Amino acid sequence: MAEGHATIIPQLLADNEQTLLRDWMESQKKSGALRGGQISDAELTEASRRLLAALRSGAATGQFADITAPAWDQSRTVLEDVSRSHATLGLTPSETATFVFSLKEPLFALLREKVGKDPDRLAHETWIATMLLDKLGLYTVETFQKTREDIIARQQQELLELSTPVVRLWEGILALPLIGTLDSSRTQIVMESLLEEIVTSGAQIAIIDITGVPTVDTLVAQHLIKTVAAARLMGADCLISGIRPQIAQTIVHLGLELGVVSKATMADAFALALRQLGKAVVDRGPARQEV
Amino acid sequence: MAEIPVLKIGDCLLVSIQVDMHDRLAMELQDDLTNRIVSERARGVMIDISALEIVDSFIGRMLNNIAAMSRVLDAVTVVVGMRPAVAITLVELGLSLTGVRTALNVDKGLALIRKAIDDPGGVLGRREG
Numbered sequence: 384m385a386e387g388h389a390t391i392i393p394q395l396l397a398d399n400e401q402t403l404l405r406d407w408m409e410s411q412k413k414s415g416a417l418r419g420g421q422i423s424d425a426e427l428t429e430a431s432r433r434l435l436a437a438l439r440s441g442a443a444t445g446q447f448a449d450i451t452a453p454a455w456d457q458s459r460t461v462l463e464d465v466s467r468s469h470a471t472l473g474l475t476p477s478e479t480a481t482f483v484f485s486l487k488e489p490l491f492a493l494l495r496e497k498v499g500k501d502p503d504r505l506a507h508e509t510w511i512a513t514m515l516l517d518k519l520g521l522y523t524v525e526t527f528q529k530t531r532e533d534i535i536a537r538q539q540q541e542l543l544e545l546s547t548p549v550v551r552l553w554e555g556i557l558a559l560p561l562i563g564t565l566d567s568s569r570t571q572i573v574m575e576s577l578l579e580e581i582v583t584s585g586a587q588i589a590i591i592d593i594t595g596v597p598t599v600d601t602l603v604a605q606h607l608i609k610t611v612a613a614a615r616l617m618g619a620d621c622l623i624s625g626i627r628p629q630i631a632q633t634i635v636h637l638g639l640e641l642g643v644v645s646k647a648t649m650a651d652a653f654a655l656a657l658r659q660l661g662k663a664v665v666d667r668g669p670a671r672q673e674v
Numbered sequence: 675m676a677e678i679p680v681l682k683i684g685d686c687l688l689v690s691i692q693v694d695m696h697d698r699l700a701m702e703l704q705d706d707l708t709n710r711i712v713s714e715r716a717r718g719v720m721i722d723i724s725a726l727e728i729v730d731s732f733i734g735r736m737l738n739n740i741a742a743m744s745r746v747l748d749a750v751t752v753v754v755g756m757r758p759a760v761a762i763t764l765v766e767l768g769l770s771l772t773g774v775r776t777a778l779n780v781d782k783g784l785a786l787i788r789k790a791i792d793d794p795g796g797v798l799g800r801r802e803g
Contacts, residue, residue: 571762574762578761581758581778585778585779609765613765615770618778
């Protein structure tokens with residue numbers, strides 16, 4: 384192994400930047416980088432140009448063994464940007480990795496052109512180049528994976544928050560439309576947000592709408608009963624609405640007792656809530672154009 | 675030793691619990707309150723627990739007892755100002771204070787007592803019994 388040989392890669396990168404960029408772009412296009420249409424030619428060229436420039440300054444220090452070294456900071460930043468934008472745009476991991484790996488073809492061609500007459504030297508240079516690009520490629524995929532995981536975690540959190548809104552229907556009346564299955568952690572969040580809203584709005588009646596709850600079993604019923612009991616301790620009455628015929632049958636077959644007033648639709652529950660607060664909605668005859 | 679003051683507002687009595695309760699204090703409060711209900715001819719009792727961050731089964735039972743005693747003396751009991759965290763804890767403990775009426779704050783508690791006194795058989799009277 385020609386360990387003693389100084390590598391010509393830094394020199395190569397510095398002298399042939401334009402040629403490399405052109406060939407690399409061609410190689411990327413050949414492998415279908417632009418086929419999906421998520422990323423434009425200009426963006427790809429810009430990213431490739433930035434990476435080449437960063438590689439050149441990294442290679443100039445001659446530290447090829449360790450890409451976590453400060454010399455490669457710039458390259459890592461470029462790769463992080465690329466994999467992050469690829470992850471957000473919904474590209475696949477292999478498409479992201481190909482961005483780096485497709486640089487091998489033009490780089491190796493260039494090496495063969497320069498030192499092709501010396502097989503030992505060629506093998507040595509190719510080995511250094513391939514090690515470097517493999518490490519950078521793996522780093523890109525790792526970042527890509529991490530970005531995807533972050534996105535998933537954020538979406539889970541958003542889903543949790545989005546699925547439990549507390550709506551003010553009227554002065555003193557809150558609505559809590561539940562969507563999706565009620566498990567312990569959701570019940571906890573639902574309960575907390577309902578009680579907080581009771582405190583801030585001073586509501587006396589809360590309507591829990593379970594139209595969007597797919598099934599009601601003993602566990603879901605128990606969670607509902609808990610929420611109702613907690614709201615009652617805060618001085619608010621609960622009504623349950625949106626009970627579908629199928630769910631009514633299930634509740635009876637399971638022998639569940641919710642212990643609260645329940646209505647088939649939210650409209651019925653709202654009408655009852657208004658009546659309990661001593662309010663009425665009156666029909667004022669045919670609708671008039673507002674002046 | 676600290677004593678819990680019982681304030682008279684019209685024909686209602688207001689008790690605000692702001693210190694840690696223990697057996698002796700609870701007994702004294704029950705004693706004091708029942709005496710006052712009789713002497714003032716009070717129709718309603720309001721217990722404010724907005725200062726309490728922790729309510730355990732002991733306080734829960736005490737609240738239930740006071741409500742039951744007041745009921746015997748023909749006074750309505752309302753617990754007001756429970757914090758959300760306390761409400762959740764009580765429910766998780768399985769104590770939903772079914773014998774006690776609740777209101778969000780003192781204002782709403784007074785309104786609830788008025789309503790219960792004026793309309794004993796109404797919708798709000800349902801919870802008794």
